[in-house]
Amino acid sequence: MSKFPTQRKRNSAIPIIVITAAMVVGGGLAAGVLLVGKGTTLFGGSKWTDVGGLQELAAAQAQWLPLAACEVQYGVRAGVLAHRSTGSWKTAYVTPCGESPVSYVSVDVPPELQSREVAFNLERSSPTAPWKVMVQKDSVAFPELKRSLEQLAPLIVEQYPLELARAIESNAASERQWQESQAAERARKEAAKNSYPE
Incomplete structure (x- = not known):
């Protein structure tokens, strides 16, 4: 068998x-x-809630209104994988509104303004719209959030335009270098092709 x-x-x-x-x-x-x-994160995270309408945040909200941007992310939050996290306490990431040569700008946060207890996203649809203040309420205490929003606003409102201009110029310089290298390569190939005797 x-x-x-x-x-x-x-x-x-x-x-x-x-x-x-x-x-x-x-x-x-x-x-x-x-x-x-x-709106939830996988491992131990909770739902993000908009607390921007709270009257206690009105003064903090007013400080952010002059910022010509549509999103600000600050703080470390859980990532999709258990051992990964995203964001930073040392840097705020600011996204311009509409079409822009850069997708986001990094603004360094000095040590005295950093908070390991706070993570928030500010979001709005245009530079004139009110901000949504997105936060995980069971992870971030309200007094810490309020203090962080009030302390970071002047820094980011001041630094963001400078960092945006710097990022745009850096992108433009990189584009110029790339165009120049492409032109040089085309010229080299043309010269190589024409270097052979007829």
Whole structure:
């Protein structure tokens, strides 16, 4: 009696196990993406809530109004993977409104203004719209949030235009260098092609 049929049955089970495992992993990842898309973070995070309408934040909100930007991210928050986090206490990331040659600008936060207890996103649709103040309420205490918003506003309102101009000039210089290198390469190839005797 041949052993091949038995081996074939055993081997045919392997693809089923692999497919099942792939479906379980894929389903877990899809669920994770859905959770993140709904405003939650996966590992120990909670929903982000807009607290910008609180009267106690009106003075802080007023300080941010002159900023010609549509998003500010500050603080460290949980990433999609358990051992990963995103953001920074040392840097605020500011996104310009509308089309811009740069996608975001980094503003360094001096040590005396840094807070490891605060993470927030400021969001709005245009430079004249009011800010949404997005925060994880079970992770960030209100007094810390208020203090951080009030302390960081003057720094970022002052530094952002300077950093934006610097980033735009840096991008323009990089583009010029790339164009020059492309032109030099084209000239080199043309010279190489024309260097052969007829």
